[in-house]
Amino acid sequence: MPLLDVDDLTTYFHTRDGVVRAVDGVSFNLERGETLGIVGESGSGKSVTCYSLMRLIPEPPGRIERGTAMFDGRDLLQMSPKELRKVRGDKISMIFQDPMTSLNPYLRISTQLIEALQMHRDIDSKAALNKAIEALEEVGIPGASKRVFSYPHEFSGGMRQRVMIAMALITEPDLLIADEPTTALDVTVQAQIMEIIKQRQNDLGTAVILVTHDLGVVAGSCDKVLVMYGGREMESGSADQIFYRPRHPYTRALQKTIPSLQEKGQELFTIPGLPPDVSKPIHGCAFHPRCPYPKIGSPEGERPQLEDIEPGHCWAACGFCDSSAPIETVLAKADDHVAEPVDGDA
C-alpha cells in the first residue's frame, strides 16, 4: 500500500469573478522514502495541490470539491480538525517558499523548535532542547548549541530555510511537502538546501513531495514526476520515463526550455503564449492553444482522458494534435509559426 494515494483531487476557489479551477482531478501516489516532483508553470496548481493535502486552503473561498487522499490508510480530506492537528507536523510536515517570513520573528529559534517537538511528543524541555540543537547540527548550522538561542532576524535566508527544514523534520515525519523550498534563495544556496533535504530524507526515510520550477532539480532528485498544467495532470511517471520518453507535447516543450540543454549562442526557447486562465472553463486539452504540434480536429470537446503508456507512466491522451513526431522536428518545421505569438503573448 502506498504511503500517500491521491485520487481525483479537485480544489476550486469560488471567487466573485467565478469559479477558479485551481486543481482539477489530479491523481498520484507515493511510496515511503520516495520523492515526487511536481512541475509546471506558475498558476498550474502545484502549490494548491500541496496546500489541499495539508488542508491549508482558506475556506471559503477555496473548497476541495472531490477526491481522496489516502495517507497511511486514512483520508486526509475527510479528517476532522482535531485529527488533522495530530497529523500535521507529526506525520506530514511542510516547508514553505519564503524562509524570511516562515519563522516567527518574535520567538527564539530554540522556542520554535521545542514547541514543534513538544506539540507532538511527550518530552521534557531539556531533552527537547538537546534534540533541537541536534536537529540544527544535522542541517549544517555551525555553532548550533549557541545559535539555537538566536532570533530569526539574525539568520540569513539560507540559514533560515535550514532552520525550517530542521523544524519540519524534528518529529521525523513520514512525508515532507516542500513547496518551492529554494525559489526565494540565492542560486549558490539552492543547491545546498536541496542537498540537505536529500540527505535528511536518506537518514530518516521520509517521503518528499517537491514542488519546483526547476527541471534540473527534478531530474537530479526525484523518483517520480508529475507534470501539471492549468490545474490538470498532463503526464506522470518515473523520472526516467518523463525525461527520456516524454509523451505529452507540454512535457516535451517544457524540456525544450531547460537552458543547459540548449545550444550556446541561440536565443533561449520559450513556450509561446500564456498559461490558461483557470477561472474560465477549459474545453478539451488545456495546452491546445499553445501546442506547437500540427492540430487535427476541433479543439472543442471532451477533456483528454489519462491513458497508460507503460506501467507507471500515463499522460492526458490528447487527440487534438498529431504528437507522434519528436518536438525538434516539429519546431524546425513550424519555425515561422512559433515566431509569431500564438495568442495574447504579452
Place this chain on the structure above:
Amino acid sequence: MTDHSETAVLGKDSAPVIAEEELVEGSSLWKDAWARLRKNKVAVGSLVVFVLICLFCVLGPFLSPYDSNAQDLFSGAEGPSADHWFGTDTLGRDLMVRVMVGGRISLMVGLVATVVALAIGVIYGATAGYIGGKVDASMMRFVDLLYALPFTIFVILLMVAFGRSMWLMFVAIGCVEWLSMARIVRSGVLSLKKQEFVEAAVSLGYSHSRIILRHLIPNVLGPVIVIATLTVPAVMLLEAFLSFLGLGVQPPNASWGVLINEGQANMEIYPWLLLFPAAFFAVTLFCLNFIGDGLRDALDPKSAKD
C-alpha cells in the same frame, strides 16, 4: 536590522568558519528596543519624572504629618508656607497630601482601566482578525456600535441606573478604551495571519488558540504597548473630566480631576489650589505621552539597529 557581516559569513558555507565564542548571544527585538529607548533623552527623562511622581503619590502620604481629609477651618485657604508646602484648601486640608492621594486615584484609574482595556481589546481584536470573514465583520460592527455611543451620556445613564461609584467609572472608561485597542490589534493580526509563519504554525499542527496567543499576539505587542502608554493619559483625562463634572470620584475623596475642579472654583482668589494639582496632572500627561512616543520609535522594526 541584522548583523550583516556575520550572517553573510555564515550564509556562505555550512563550514563552521566562526569560533563559537565569537557568536553573539541572540539579541531580541525587545533588547534592541530597550537600547534604542535609552538613547532617547526625552523619553528617559520623562520616565524618570514619571517614576518620581508615582513614588511621591504612593509613598508621600505615609511621610506627611497631615491627613488628606482632616479639616482645619482656622487655617483655611492659606498660601504655600513652611508648614503646608502647597498651601491649604478652603476647608484647611493640606493640599500636598491631597495632591498625593488624588494622584494615587488618578494613576490607579489610569493603570487599571488601561489594563482592562488592554486585556479585552487584544483578545477581542486578535480573535476577530484571526477568524475573519463573517465573524470578524459582526464583531467589528459591535465595536462600531459602541464607538457611536456618546460617552458622556453613556456614563450618565450608568450613574443613574447603578448610582455613583468609582468602580462604575472604571467600567465606563474600560468600555470605551478597549475599542480602539481592538481595532489596532485586529488590523495587525489581519496582516500577520497572511504571513507564512502562521501557515507554518498551522502546518505543524498547532491549535487556533495557541496560534493566536503565542504567535500572533506577541507580534502585535509593539504597537499595543505604545497605544497602552498613550491610553493611560487619555484615561486619566477622562477620569478628570468625569470628576470635574461631578460624575467621577466623589468628595471628600480626591483625584486630580476633583482637585482641579475645586481649584477652578476659587482660582482668582486662591490660585495655588488650581496650580498644584493642574501642574502635576499636566506633567504626568506630558511624561506619559513622551514615553509613548519614545516607545513607538524604539519598537518600530524599521528603525535601524545601531
